[in-house]
Amino acid sequence: xSEELGITVPKKNFGEWYLEVVKxxxxxxxxxxxxxxxxxxxxxMFMIKRITRMFEEEFERTGHExxxxxxxxxxxxxxxxxxxxxxxxxxxxxxxHAGKNKLEERLFLRPTSETAIYPMYSLWIRTYxxxxxxxxxxxxxxxxxxxxxxxLIRGREFFWLESHTVQKTAEAAQKQxxxxxxxxxxxxxxxxxxxxxLFERPPWDKFPGAESxxxxxxxxxxxxxxxxxxxxxxxxxxxxxxxxxxxxxxxxKQYAYQxxxxxxxxxxxxxxxxxxxxxxxxxxxxxxxxxxxxIIPILKKGHENKVKEKAHSLFSExxxxxxxxxxxxxxxxxxxxxxWELKGVPVRVEIGPDDVAKGQVTIVRRDSGKKLAVSEKDVxxxxxxxxxxxxxxxxxxxxxxxxxxxxxxxxxKELKQNLKRGGLVKISFCYExxxxxxxxxxxGAEVRGIEFGANEKPVNKCVICGKxxxxxxxxxxxx
Amino acid sequence: xSEELGITVPKKNFGEWYLEVVKxxxxxxxxxxxxxxxxxxxxxMFMIKRITRMFEEEFERTGHExxxxxxxxxxxxxxxxxxxxxxxxxxxxxxxHAGKNKLEERLFLRPTSETAIYPMYSLWIRTYxxxxxxxxxxxxxxxxxxxxxxxLIRGREFFWLESHTVQKTAEAAQKQxxxxxxxxxxxxxxxxxxxxxLFERPPWDKFPGAESxxxxxxxxxxxxxxxxxxxxxxxxxxxxxxxxxxxxxxxxKQYAYQxxxxxxxxxxxxxxxxxxxxxxxxxxxxxxxxxxxxIIPILKKGHENKVKEKAHSLFSExxxxxxxxxxxxxxxxxxxxxxWELKGVPVRVEIGPDDVAKGQVTIVRRDSGKKLAVSEKDVxxxxxxxxxxxxxxxxxxxxxxxxxxxxxxxxxKELKQNLKRGGLVKISFCYExxxxxxxxxxxGAEVRGIEFGANEKPVNKCVICGKxxxxxxxxxxxx
Numbered sequence: 001x002s003e004e005l006g007i008t009v010p011k012k013n014f015g016e017w018y019l020e021v022v023k024x025x026x027x028x029x030x031x032x033x034x035x036x037x038x039x040x041x042x043x044x045m046f047m048i049k050r051i052t053r054m055f056e057e058e059f060e061r062t063g064h065e066x067x068x069x070x071x072x073x074x075x076x077x078x079x080x081x082x083x084x085x086x087x088x089x090x091x092x093x094x095x096x097h098a099g100k101n102k103l104e105e106r107l108f109l110r111p112t113s114e115t116a117i118y119p120m121y122s123l124w125i126r127t128y129x130x131x132x133x134x135x136x137x138x139x140x141x142x143x144x145x146x147x148x149x150x151x152l153i154r155g156r157e158f159f160w161l162e163s164h165t166v167q168k169t170a171e172a173a174q175k176q177x178x179x180x181x182x183x184x185x186x187x188x189x190x191x192x193x194x195x196x197x198l199f200e201r202p203p204w205d206k207f208p209g210a211e212s213x214x215x216x217x218x219x220x221x222x223x224x225x226x227x228x229x230x231x232x233x234x235x236x237x238x239x240x241x242x243x244x245x246x247x248x249x250x251x252x253k254q255y256a257y258q259x260x261x262x263x264x265x266x267x268x269x270x271x272x273x274x275x276x277x278x279x280x281x282x283x284x285x286x287x288x289x290x291x292x293x294x295i296i297p298i299l300k301k302g303h304e305n306k307v308k309e310k311a312h313s314l315f316s317e318x319x320x321x322x323x324x325x326x327x328x329x330x331x332x333x334x335x336x337x338x339x340w341e342l343k344g345v346p347v348r349v350e351i352g353p354d355d356v357a358k359g360q361v362t363i364v365r366r367d368s369g370k371k372l373a374v375s376e377k378d379v380x381x382x383x384x385x386x387x388x389x390x391x392x393x394x395x396x397x398x399x400x401x402x403x404x405x406x407x408x409x410x411x412x413k414e415l416k417q418n419l420k421r422g423g424l425v426k427i428s429f430c431y432e433x434x435x436x437x438x439x440x441x442x443x444g445a446e447v448r449g450i451e452f453g454a455n456e457k458p459v460n461k462c463v464i465c466g467k468x469x470x471x472x473x474x475x476x477x478x479x
Numbered sequence: 480x481s482e483e484l485g486i487t488v489p490k491k492n493f494g495e496w497y498l499e500v501v502k503x504x505x506x507x508x509x510x511x512x513x514x515x516x517x518x519x520x521x522x523x524m525f526m527i528k529r530i531t532r533m534f535e536e537e538f539e540r541t542g543h544e545x546x547x548x549x550x551x552x553x554x555x556x557x558x559x560x561x562x563x564x565x566x567x568x569x570x571x572x573x574x575x576h577a578g579k580n581k582l583e584e585r586l587f588l589r590p591t592s593e594t595a596i597y598p599m600y601s602l603w604i605r606t607y608x609x610x611x612x613x614x615x616x617x618x619x620x621x622x623x624x625x626x627x628x629x630x631l632i633r634g635r636e637f638f639w640l641e642s643h644t645v646q647k648t649a650e651a652a653q654k655q656x657x658x659x660x661x662x663x664x665x666x667x668x669x670x671x672x673x674x675x676x677l678f679e680r681p682p683w684d685k686f687p688g689a690e691s692x693x694x695x696x697x698x699x700x701x702x703x704x705x706x707x708x709x710x711x712x713x714x715x716x717x718x719x720x721x722x723x724x725x726x727x728x729x730x731x732k733q734y735a736y737q738x739x740x741x742x743x744x745x746x747x748x749x750x751x752x753x754x755x756x757x758x759x760x761x762x763x764x765x766x767x768x769x770x771x772x773x774i775i776p777i778l779k780k781g782h783e784n785k786v787k788e789k790a791h792s793l794f795s796e797x798x799x800x801x802x803x804x805x806x807x808x809x810x811x812x813x814x815x816x817x818x819w820e821l822k823g824v825p826v827r828v829e830i831g832p833d834d835v836a837k838g839q840v841t842i843v844r845r846d847s848g849k850k851l852a853v854s855e856k857d858v859x860x861x862x863x864x865x866x867x868x869x870x871x872x873x874x875x876x877x878x879x880x881x882x883x884x885x886x887x888x889x890x891x892k893e894l895k896q897n898l899k900r901g902g903l904v905k906i907s908f909c910y911e912x913x914x915x916x917x918x919x920x921x922x923g924a925e926v927r928g929i930e931f932g933a934n935e936k937p938v939n940k941c942v943i944c945g946k947x948x949x950x951x952x953x954x955x956x957x958x
Contacts, residue, residue: 031602032595033553034586039599040547042614049535049545056528066528068519070636071550071588071619072572074512093551094576095588098623099569107513109550109574116511120518123510135521139618140550144577157549 006338010279014222018150018274025282025343027273028151036149036156043343044152044269046290048159051265052138054191054287055161058183064134064163069116071139072107077115080241084114087208091144093156109142114209114234114260117164118242125256127247128168132176136163152270153226153479159265166244166256173233173257177214180231180261181452184216187263188228191287193395194218194271195402196228197424199449199474204433211235216263217448217476219405220274223422225448225478228271229263275398282344283366285394286387291325293318293383294340298333298352306356314351314361314379321380322387341366346390347383367393406474415463415475419445424476428458428469435465439475448474485817489758493701497629497753504761504822506752507630515628515635522822523631523748525769527638530744531617533670533766534640537662543613543642548595550618551586556594559720563593566687570623572635588621593688593713593739596643597721604735606726607647611655615642631749632705632958638744645723645735652712652736656693659710659740660931663695666742667707670766672874673697673750674881675707676903678928678953683912690714695742696927696955698884699753702901704927704957707750708742754877761823762845764873765866770804772797772862773819777812777831785835793830793840793858800859801866820845825869826862846872885953894942894954898924903955907937907948914944918954927953 007024009016022028027044040048056066072095078085092108110116117135125133138161149155163180167173181198188194201213210232217225239245239255248254276283286292295318297311308328315326325345327336333350340348350362360373363382367390374382405423409415418425429435429447436447450456450471458469486503488495501507506523519527535545551574557564571587589595596614604612617640628634642659646652660677667673680692689711696704718724718734727733755762765771774797776790787807794805804824806815812829819827829841839852842861846869853861884902888894897904908914908926915926929935929950937948 029599029602031599032549033556033598034549034551037549037551039549042544042546045545045547048547065521066524067521068524068527068638070511070513070516070518071621072513072516072636077512090578092578093574093586095572096575097573099571099625101623107572119512120508120510123508142550144580146578157551159547 005335005342007279007281007342011221011277014220014274017277017279018153021273021277021281021342022151025273030151034156036145038151038155043290047269047272047284047288048265050288051187051192051268052159052161054187055183055263055265056136056138058186059134059136059161059163062134062179062183064136064165067117067135067137069110069113069120069137071110071142073110073113073116075106075108077119078108080115081209081238083237084209088112091146093142093144111141111143112260112262113137113141113162113164114238118238118244118258121164121166121256122243122245125166125244125246128249131166131168131246131256132172133166134163135165136161152266152273155266158267160262161265162260162262164258164260166239166258168246168248168254168256170235170257173235173259176259176261177231177233177452180229180259181214183261184229184263188216188268189395192268192272192285193391193398194228194268194275195395195399197406197474198452200452201449202431202433202436202447202473204436205447205449207232209234209237211237214452215449217424217478218271218275219402219423219476220271220479221401223405223477225424225476226267226271226274227264227478228267229261231259231261234258234260275401276394277344280338281342283394284344284346286346286391289344289346290323291340291343291345292322292387293324293347293349294336294345295324295326295349295351296333296336296340297326297328298350300353303353303356307351307353310356311351314349314376318349318380318383322383337364347386349379349383365390409463410460412463416443419443419475419477422477424448424474426472426474427463428460429471429473429475430462430465430467431470431473432465432467435462435467439464443477445475445477448476448478484814484821486758486760486821490700490756493699493753496756496758497632500752500756500760500821501630509630513635515624517630517634522769526748526751526763526767527744529767530666530671530747531638531640533666534662534742534744535615535617537665538613538615538640538642541613541658541662543615543644546596546614546616548589548592548599548616550589550621552589552592552595554585554587556598557587559594560688560717562716563688567591570625572621572623590620590622591739591741592616592620592641592643593717597717597723597737600643600645600735601722601724604645604723604725607728610645610647610725610735611651612645613642614644615640631745631752634745637746639741640744641739641741643737643739645718645737647725647727647733647736649714649736652714652738655738655740656710656712656931659708659738660693662740663708663742667695667697667747668874671747671751671764672870672877673707673747673754674874674878676885676953677931679931680928681910681912681915681926681952683915684926684928686711688713688716690716693931694928696903696957697750697754698881698902698955699750699958700880702884702956704903704955705746705750705753706743706957707746708740710738710740713737713739754880755873756823759817760821762873763823763825765825765870768823768825769802770819770822770824771801771866772803772826772828773815773824774803774805774828774830775812775815775819776805776807777829779832782832782835786830786832789835790830793828793855797828797859797862801862816843826865828858828862844869888942889939891942895922898922898954898956901956903927903953905951905953906942907939908950908952909941909944909946910949910952911944911946914941914946918943922956924954924956927955927957 456472935951
């Protein structure tokens with residue numbers, strides 16, 4: 001394999017490894033002439049579309065319907081909710097002209113769609129019979145990030161879905177948070193093998209305008225946390241300024257309760273790349289992989305036709321059940337092996353003259369590198385079993401890494417030591433912003449919040465300031 | 480049925496009928512506070528997504544791969560191709576600021592992605608082995624339309640896909656035009672029942688920068704033409720300014736040949752709404768319909784439970800094969816019938832106490848209104864047959880309308896008379912822009928072009944100016 005093709009940096013040098021994998025596996029090209037806007041290449045784009053569909057299926061299963069709200073929002077809509085505008089006016093792209101004309105009112109590209117959607121909800125919702133209203137939208141949003149951008153992890157354009165629900169009661173809104181969690185579990189854990197914890201963020205780290213923010217955190221290989229989705233319970237903080245009301249069963253006018261949920265498709269894909277990959281490149285979960293099985297014929301002089309024939313008939317057979325590529329390019333087999341390993345294809349099937357003579361093929365697993373000879377007639381069943389097994393072992397390995405990197409600290413010294421090792425650290429905490437700021441200054445770490453549904457009681461004083469502790473929280477350094 | 484719900488305008492008053500259907504069937508809401516940017520509601524958005532997927536499947540079948548190019552393009556990229564910039568700089572939205580900062584270079588929202596994609600193609604393509612390169616992208620594009628906007632027909636944001644191919648030879652590029660035509664046929668005719676003709680547009684009506692433009696035209700109910708897709712053979716007009724070159728088999732550097740293809744999802748949906756609909760509202764092709772079968776229980780006192788039970792068991796059974804809705808809302812059956820007719824659901828299943836007693840259900844077809852009693856055990860098979868039959872008859876009816884509205888004219892008087900009747904009129908033509916302008920001034924009609932692949936020889940002098948005719952063309956008034 002030429003050095004140009006292979007991964008030259010071990011995964012333990014995570015930052016460099018990540019950029020090399022993104023480039024060499026053909027995920028993104030950063031040379032697009034606008035900063036923070038990479039081009040997503042076919043190998044990534046296939047997976048972005050696939051993750052999007054996984055969520056869309058979950059949304060449809062749970063009674064959400066699709067909608068298409070415009071990408072442009074008038075400045076006046078942004079200004080309706082005070083907290084929201086304060087945070088977002090600094091990070092949106094402004095459209096001021098169309099053709100040769102100056103616009104009467106500036107428009108901005110959606111960084112998230114509350115201010116596009118809620119004026120319409122105000123028009124649509126009349127009575128309790130219209131509720132719950134559960135709409136979702138898939139697509140891109142735009143934020144003028146001033147931090148260093150990185151493909152999929154932090155960009156000025158990113159792929160996500162956002163659902164926006166309107167509910168009759170505070171209880172129903174809180175139940176929606178739980179439904180969102182199950183949706184996330186079904187996709188992220190059960191299809192992609194990515195473990196996460198769900199935290200209620202502290203008040204000073206809420207979504208601007210939300211009553212409470214619930215965020216899905218996973219641990220990246222360098223021990224830093226990536227937030228991959230959030231659900232916000234908006235309470236009535238938006239229904240009041242946007243005038244979203246309904247007439248209840250007693251004919252009384254009520255402000256509605258709202259939630260919104262945004263799984264970050266780009267971020268989720270970055271977690272898949274980072275968490276499952278190894279020194280050779282990507283390892284893709286079978287349900288996500290653009291190619292699940294690659295067939296590589298090994299040609300030796302005098303045996304070409306038999307091998308080619310066998311490869312073609314196997315290809316026809318397997319493509320009925322799997323996403324299969326038959327690689328007949330003129331490169332030598334070793335080069336192809338490395339390229340498909342780099343791209344993370346879960347199963348490689350090699351067919352050489354010896355295999356043909358014995359009525360078998362050689363199957364190689366991407367995750368473990370294990371080879372096994374399989375009789376032709378069992379190939380389909382065997383691949384199906386192996387794909388399941390690959391997923392289970394990827395998921396288990398990722399879960400083990402996650403669990404190893406959740407630690408506990410009983411005092412500030414221990415906390416600092418644990419933070420150096422990366423991952424999440426559980427502490428008793430006074431729940432004061434001042435104390436969180438001190439932590440941030442001392443260590444760069446942030447309070448990620450209270451574990452959703454855990455209801456743990458603090459056993460110590462606040463680990464940072466020594467005052468009485470109010471909550472058990474998890475802290476970590478984050479992307 | 481309340482007047483508020485039903486369609487009050489007959490389809491023969493097409494303009495008004497269209498807007499009423501769009502509103503009352505829940506396709507789009509034009510009250511969004513930015514002009515030309517309607518909100519697409521679930522019933523439309525489901526279909527927009529579905530048409531998009533139909534094309535994506537065709538693209539994948541024909542070896543295209545997905546890509547994600549940014550929505551923002553720097554002004555300098557637009558300026559590279561002369562014709563292109565002249566046409567588009569008047570109709571793009573300009574981003575000048577981000578947060579509080581003025582941008583160093585203005586960015587515009589893509590009105591089409593040539594100028595986003597081709598700088599990258601220039602970096603990616605090295606040798607003949609990299610060709611053909613066939614990428615596609617699905618999403619929205621943005622044009623500052625100054626003509627009157629209309630939901631789905633003409634908006635400032637519209638849904639489409641665009642594929643961009645790079646080829647070694649002029650012949651290969653021309654073959655791509657044919658592949659695009661088959662893709663369009665497979666979706667638009669074979670799944671949506673929309674007839675079209677493919678025209679090579681005259682030189683004065685080409686896509687800015689293209690060598691030739693091929694456009695897919697259908698006839699709307701008012702006799703006006705809607706262009707629903709285009710393929711452009713770009714020749715080497717873009718590869719030269721964008722420096723897209725490859726080393727050929729003889730190690731010589733060559734400029735590549737390019738094509739691009741854009742099926743307009745919004746426009747296609749507007750054609751489906753318009754062409755198939757009737758005085759009661761939408762009639763949806765079964766493959767496209769968000770709901771294919773609606774079950775309506777007819778409750779009579781004393782028989783509620785039996786009917787409900789039957790409706791539920793039928794619902795469970797049918798949803799394995801179809802997209803089914805069970806409508807148990809408290810409205811009376813007649814109200815529900817009209818609502819689902821308005822929304823175009825192909826098949827309605829009514830279950831009343833009499834049906835239960837006889838072990839049957841009543842099936843009503845949306846297209847013909849025909850009712851038939853079907854024994855319970857045959858329901859699934861029967862619905863499947865009826866859906867096929869509905870599609871065939873929708874397709875045939877649409878084709879018959881199209882064919883009736885393609886006429887021929889031997890002189891200018893006949894041409895003018897035929898244009899008044901609407902549709903396409905075939906004429907012998909000198910193929911001079913001046914003559915096309917005269918036609919436009921006299922009648923409002925445009926030269927739509929030469930039928931692709933027809934190779935017809937003119938039999939008369941130019942019908943408009945009387946000079947020798949060079950081509951047989953079709954003319955029509957268009958959207």
